[in-house]
Amino acid sequence: xxxxxxxxxxxxxxxxxxxxxxxxxxxxxxxxxxxxxxxxxxxxxxxxxxxxxxxxxxxxxxxxxxxxxxxxxxxxxxxxxxxxxxxxxxxxxxxxxxxxxxxxxxxxxxxxxxxxxxxxxxxxxxxxxxxxxxxxxxxxxxxxxxxxxxxxxxxxxxxxxxxxxxxxxxxxxxxxxxxxxxxxxxxxxxxxxxxxxxxxxxxxxxxxxxxxxxxxxxxxxxxxxxxxxxxxxxxxxxxxxxxxxxxxxxxxxxxxxxxxxxxxxxxxxxxxxxxxxxxxxxxxxxxxxxxxxxxxxxxxxxxxxxxxxxxxxxxxxxxxxxxxxxxxxxxxxxxxxxxxxxxxxxxxxxxxxxxxxxxxxxxxxxxxxxxxxxxxxxxxxxxxxxxxxxxxxxxxxxxxxxxxxxxxxxxxxxxxxxxxx
Amino acid sequence: xxxxxxxxxxxxxxxxxxxxxxxxxxxxxxxxxxxxxxxxxxxxxxxxxxxxxxxxxxxxxxxxxxxxxxx
Numbered sequence: 001x002x003x004x005x006x007x008x009x010x011x012x013x014x015x016x017x018x019x020x021x022x023x024x025x026x027x028x029x030x031x032x033x034x035x036x037x038x039x040x041x042x043x044x045x046x047x048x049x050x051x052x053x054x055x056x057x058x059x060x061x062x063x064x065x066x067x068x069x070x071x072x073x074x075x076x077x078x079x080x081x082x083x084x085x086x087x088x089x090x091x092x093x094x095x096x097x098x099x100x101x102x103x104x105x106x107x108x109x110x111x112x113x114x115x116x117x118x119x120x121x122x123x124x125x126x127x128x129x130x131x132x133x134x135x136x137x138x139x140x141x142x143x144x145x146x147x148x149x150x151x152x153x154x155x156x157x158x159x160x161x162x163x164x165x166x167x168x169x170x171x172x173x174x175x176x177x178x179x180x181x182x183x184x185x186x187x188x189x190x191x192x193x194x195x196x197x198x199x200x201x202x203x204x205x206x207x208x209x210x211x212x213x214x215x216x217x218x219x220x221x222x223x224x225x226x227x228x229x230x231x232x233x234x235x236x237x238x239x240x241x242x243x244x245x246x247x248x249x250x251x252x253x254x255x256x257x258x259x260x261x262x263x264x265x266x267x268x269x270x271x272x273x274x275x276x277x278x279x280x281x282x283x284x285x286x287x288x289x290x291x292x293x294x295x296x297x298x299x300x301x302x303x304x305x306x307x308x309x310x311x312x313x314x315x316x317x318x319x320x321x322x323x324x325x326x327x328x329x330x331x332x333x334x335x336x337x338x339x340x341x342x343x344x345x346x347x348x349x350x351x352x353x354x355x356x357x358x359x360x361x362x363x364x365x366x367x368x369x370x371x372x373x374x375x376x377x378x379x380x381x382x383x384x385x386x387x388x389x390x391x392x393x394x395x396x397x398x399x400x401x402x403x404x405x406x407x408x409x410x411x412x413x414x415x416x417x418x419x420x421x
Numbered sequence: 422x423x424x425x426x427x428x429x430x431x432x433x434x435x436x437x438x439x440x441x442x443x444x445x446x447x448x449x450x451x452x453x454x455x456x457x458x459x460x461x462x463x464x465x466x467x468x469x470x471x472x473x474x475x476x477x478x479x480x481x482x483x484x485x486x487x488x489x490x491x492x
Contacts (some may be wrong), residue, residue: 115453135466140450157478160478165476165477165478166473166476167429167478168477168479169478169481170480170483171481171482172483173482173483188483191483229488267473267474271473271474278462278466280442281442281445281462283456284445285459287446292452307488311453312454315452315453318456318460320458337459385450392425
């Protein structure tokens with residue numbers, strides 16, 4: 001089996017044996033994922049970290065080079081999971097784990113690491129209120145970074161669809177837990193930031209502190225801090241708090257709540273506003289018709305009244321066209337206006353000087369001017385009497401009190417009150 | 422007077438609608454112009470309404486992880 005069997009006569013050198021062991025261990029075992037407790041942790045002045053991983057019955061040396069990033073400060077007694085390669089160091093005849101990544105494992109250790117990172121970032125000013133960018137009042141576009149398969153994505157998309165489907169949504173699928181998730185989320189934030197959207201949402205559904213761990217890393221915290229786009233953090237449920245929540249410009253309690261934050265104005269709000277606007281405009285036009293009535297009442301000149309009547313008829317026609325062309329919602333408003341204009345026309349027709357003439361009344365003029373009710377007639381005046389079919393000139397012989405009661409003075413304001421001309 | 426471009430966005434239309442409504446409210450224009458504004462306002466409101474009622478959510482996708490790029 002082996003070339004190193006004791007029965008073999010020829011001795012090998014220590015180096016030969018060591019390199020044979022190195023080959024066996026490094027190729028035979030290679031990549032490892034090991035859980036254990038840290039002891040003898042030392043950070044050398046070079047920045048490299050040396051420590052021992054142990055459990056109740058065994059221990060193994062470990063090294064983590066300066067270039068490998070750590071998301072927390074390891075301490076003796078902490079339970080961690082390290083990823084790395086088994087390697088042999090021939091000068092000392094020692095084997096050790098060359099660690100590429102390390103994360104705390106126990107719940108207590110996760111909490112400790114969380115507090116450490118939170119404090120470090122706080123000192124660097126990443127949570128300062130004056131760093132927070134405002135969430136736009138009416139975003140047109142949103143970038144979403146979350147798992148493609150999670151409920152969080154469906155919750156957000158269905159909420160946006162229901163509230164404001166006009167929002168431009170850009171989705172960047174990401175890992176949200178496990179190896180490489182923190183780095184992937186950080187990359188996703190940078191990519192979405194480069195897409196120049198109005199606001200970003202990063203998040204995932206609820207989970208254990210370990211599940212949410214990616215959002216408690218320096219990589220994600222820095223990506224949020226470096227983004228020029230406002231970021232909303234929507235991780236887990238109401239009670240879950242992550243480092244991402246502290247760095248983000250706003251925190252949403254759930255992914256659905258984040259979707260509500262980016263759709264502050266809904267389609268229903270806009271439809272309601274449009275309806276109110278149409279009602280306002282119709283009411284205003286009705287008011288204008290009222291104004292025209294009052295204006296028409298003040299006319300004594302028959303030709304002017306006739307012009308107003310013609311204009312009202314033109315308007316009736318245009319509103320008729322508008323009503324027939326428009327949809328039901330608009331018709332509801334314009335029909336109201338049309339009735340109002342019809343009514344105005346009816347009233348103005350009754351004001352028209354020709355209308356009473358047809359019924360036997362006459363217009364009396366003196367020196368070409370229509371006599372107003374307040375004008376007085378003197379014996380000897382020459383008057384012109386305009387009737388429907390003829391005009392005559394008469395001389396006044398005598399003046400006395402009226403023998404018939406005058407009609408009540410027309411008062412505008414009540415639509416049913418059409419005066420007797 | 423704003424030009425009535427065919428490719429007016431919803432935003433443009435809402436803005437013009439507000440403009441027309443406030444002009445109408447001021448009531449300084451001759452009555453015929455006011456009626457034309459009323460007509461324009463009602464048309465704009467109706468176009469916005471139709472647009473909003475027919476809106477569908479569109480989601481654009483950035484590639485992300487290679488093992489998820491199945492679209």
